[in-house]
Amino acid sequence: MLKCTINGKQYAVPEGASIIEAFKLAGESLAHYCWHPALSVAGVCRMCMVSIEGNPRLQIACNTMVTEGMVISNQSHAVKDSVKWVLDFHLINHPLDCPICDQAGECGLQDQYMMFGKYTPEMAMPKQRKRKVVSLGDRVVLDSERCILCSRCVRFTEEITKTHELGIFHRGDRSEIGTFNDRPLNNNYSLNTVDICPVGALTSKKFRFRQRVWFLKEKKSICPGCCTGCNIKVSYNSKGVFRVKPDCNPDVNGYWMCDEGRDLCEKTQSVDRLLKGMSKYGEEKWQEGPALKFAKQACDDLSALPSSSVALVLTAQHTCEEFEALIQSFKSKFKSKKVYYWVNRPEDFHKFDGLLLRGDRNPNTVGLLQILEREGFKSTWSELLSDLSSGATQGVIVAAPEFPSFYPDFSEKLYELSRAKVLTCLTSRPIKDRELLPGQRWLIPLKSFLEKEGTFINYRGVQQKLGTPLELVPDAMTLSDFARILSGDWLERQVEPLGSQNVINEFMKTPMRGL
Amino acid sequence: MIIERDRAESAWYLPPIVSGLMLTLHKMIKNLLHRKEMLTLNYPEEKFEYSPRFRGNHVLTVKKDGSLRCTACMLCATACPAECITIEASEHQDPSVEKYPIKYEIDMLRCVFCGLCEEACPVDAIRMGPEWQRPGTPTDSFIYGIQELAYRPSLKGGITSDVDDQERHRYGI
Numbered sequence A: 001m002l003k004c005t006i007n008g009k010q011y012a013v014p015e016g017a018s019i020i021e022a023f024k025l026a027g028e029s030l031a032h033y034c035w036h037p038a039l040s041v042a043g044v045c046r047m048c049m050v051s052i053e054g055n056p057r058l059q060i061a062c063n064t065m066v067t068e069g070m071v072i073s074n075q076s077h078a079v080k081d082s083v084k085w086v087l088d089f090h091l092i093n094h095p096l097d098c099p100i101c102d103q104a105g106e107c108g109l110q111d112q113y114m115m116f117g118k119y120t121p122e123m124a125m126p127k128q129r130k131r132k133v134v135s136l137g138d139r140v141v142l143d144s145e146r147c148i149l150c151s152r153c154v155r156f157t158e159e160i161t162k163t164h165e166l167g168i169f170h171r172g173d174r175s176e177i178g179t180f181n182d183r184p185l186n187n188n189y190s191l192n193t194v195d196i197c198p199v200g201a202l203t204s205k206k207f208r209f210r211q212r213v214w215f216l217k218e219k220k221s222i223c224p225g226c227c228t229g230c231n232i233k234v235s236y237n238s239k240g241v242f243r244v245k246p247d248c249n250p251d252v253n254g255y256w257m258c259d260e261g262r263d264l265c266e267k268t269q270s271v272d273r274l275l276k277g278m279s280k281y282g283e284e285k286w287q288e289g290p291a292l293k294f295a296k297q298a299c300d301d302l303s304a305l306p307s308s309s310v311a312l313v314l315t316a317q318h319t320c321e322e323f324e325a326l327i328q329s330f331k332s333k334f335k336s337k338k339v340y341y342w343v344n345r346p347e348d349f350h351k352f353d354g355l356l357l358r359g360d361r362n363p364n365t366v367g368l369l370q371i372l373e374r375e376g377f378k379s380t381w382s383e384l385l386s387d388l389s390s391g392a393t394q395g396v397i398v399a400a401p402e403f404p405s406f407y408p409d410f411s412e413k414l415y416e417l418s419r420a421k422v423l424t425c426l427t428s429r430p431i432k433d434r435e436l437l438p439g440q441r442w443l444i445p446l447k448s449f450l451e452k453e454g455t456f457i458n459y460r461g462v463q464q465k466l467g468t469p470l471e472l473v474p475d476a477m478t479l480s481d482f483a484r485i486l487s488g489d490w491l492e493r494q495v496e497p498l499g500s501q502n503v504i505n506e507f508m509k510t511p512m513r514g515l
Numbered sequence B: 001m002i003i004e005r006d007r008a009e010s011a012w013y014l015p016p017i018v019s020g021l022m023l024t025l026h027k028m029i030k031n032l033l034h035r036k037e038m039l040t041l042n043y044p045e046e047k048f049e050y051s052p053r054f055r056g057n058h059v060l061t062v063k064k065d066g067s068l069r070c071t072a073c074m075l076c077a078t079a080c081p082a083e084c085i086t087i088e089a090s091e092h093q094d095p096s097v098e099k100y101p102i103k104y105e106i107d108m109l110r111c112v113f114c115g116l117c118e119e120a121c122p123v124d125a126i127r128m129g130p131e132w133q134r135p136g137t138p139t140d141s142f143i144y145g146i147q148e149l150a151y152r153p154s155l156k157g158g159i160t161s162d163v164d165d166q167e168r169h170r171y172g173i
Helices: A019-026 A079-091 A108-116 A150-161 A190-198 A259-268 A291-303 A320-335 A365-375 A381-392 A411-417 A479-487 B007-011 B014-033 B076-080 B116-121 B146-151 B165-170
Strands: A002-006 A011-012 A047-051 A068-075 A139-141 A166-169 A175-177 A202-204 A219-224 A231-237 A240-246 A275-279 A285-291 A308-313 A339-342 A395-399 A422-429 A440-445 A456-457 A463-468 B058-060 B085-091 B099-107 B126-127
Touching: A002 A019, A011 A019, A011 A463, A019 A320, A047 A079, A079 A108, A139 A190, A150 A166, A150 A190, A150 A440, A190 A202, A190 A240, A219 A275, A219 A463, A240 A259, A275 A291, A275 A463, A285 A291, A291 A422, A291 A479, A308 A320, A308 A365, A308 A381, A320 A365, A320 A395, A320 A456, A320 A479, A339 A365, A339 A381, A365 A456, A381 A411, A395 A411, B076 B085, B076 B116, B099 B146
Parallel strands: A002 A068, A308 A339, A308 A395, A395 A422, A422 A440
Antiparallel strands: A002 A011, A047 A068, A139 A202, A166 A175, A219 A231, A231 A240, A275 A285, A275 A440, A456 A463, B058 B126, B085 B099
């Protein structure tokens, strides 16, 4: 460890640390645009100027290593003056139309601009006009005028994804970010360039102009898209979930996440969800009803069957706590050993894209297998099918996957399972009529990963908790709720229909005179 | 506060009544002789002219070509203490405009006419005009959309904003 003094206070930092890392460790603020902890040092923005005792000139903190006994400061007048003029250079061609820009509110340049109060530019020449609203690919839009050429995105495609799409073209004040021959930036990690862009030059096509960032709240969660279990921050407000950003966790995902994972949050919106309990007998039409009542009736239906003829099918897209609760109440209720698990394409499990995305598209395969092993369930899928055709299994409870799109054989398998007399499907997605054979069918709406608490165990055995739950579909329940109903506890929670939760002006309800 | 008066004075109610009626008669004769100085109006045929600084119904200003000046930055919605402004932004086809509102609604029954939206607007896109009358019965008719705010008949094709994009670009903003 090296001893150094930062702004008058003593700190010890590891050897080989740069001054900017020392500032981060010390918790001191230091303006910077081009430096990113996961990328190489470029030293192009010149914002992180510091004064070092004994050194006549100011140095950039990102490319200067800490030495023993170094005395560093960024509070001196010389440093502040230098940063002010560097900022003025950045603003020579940067348009000051923050009201339009999508980065406003979380923009490094805007923060510094407000801090130094440089409202009128000192440059007499007109601003250099560049290309605006350039589509770089399916997900990213570039505004060259707003770019300050920090080269973070270029280094990202060179060092992290190693796809080398982006580069800086032309020279001087005409330099701009672009792709060679206008080839699209379509790798699966392209939205990370939007996250690391310190200004509003790179924006996400999906999120662009949909919400102002100061209207959004953030919630931490775990991405359910594959067994890596990236840590995520979900931005939401009362109008829904708007975007997903990676949360730094050096043990799991570092600073990044893939674009596919970001798309999953959209599927938690109520348009794609099963909102109510559904039931059907034989060739009748589907009937809708409150989930709790239907769950209770489904449990009564299953209990009416001989207890050894009921099977439980689990998929690895739910939390450990839910599996535990459902298996325990299934065991005590039916005394049956018929617990099966269903995963997507096990032949893809070894696949890995080299960065984060893995072939196993279930967030909790390890957790499910651990619980099944502990409980000693070893039944195979073929046993289930033979039992179904012979009639030894008449009732099936399926905890369907939250994202059936990862299960290419989802409809086929569900069709096979619907040979059972009573099928209770716990699902968060609507299921089409043609996917099921006639019989007694129950569909119970499940909560999505944003709406529940619990633990996912990733491929390396790292246990990660989902954050505080949101409420998106009020009628939906977790597998643990269903387990409590199965074991006979009627849930105390009385779910009211969505409309009644809104405040209605009583005066407006009564008809006014003269109308 | 109760003012106690002498018994004899309060017992005689006729003199004050006569003096009151005299005042009424005086005003009536004065109004008949000087009709233009009369304070009352035949509302709604006649309307009172408020000063241009009066904070009445909102006006969305327009550019020279007649399109909306608003850039959908949502600073008015952020500043609004009554949370009565709803804006939906969208991508404009012209890259130099970039962003514009496809929906701009003000719930006039929620609005407290404080004028903070007008102050917050960086491009002079929203003003509060001198109009204030707008009777109506159902609640829906008090949610004003773009058509109502920028192009209602009384504005005669829209009020042009003071802020011009070309000028702003020339000054490097």
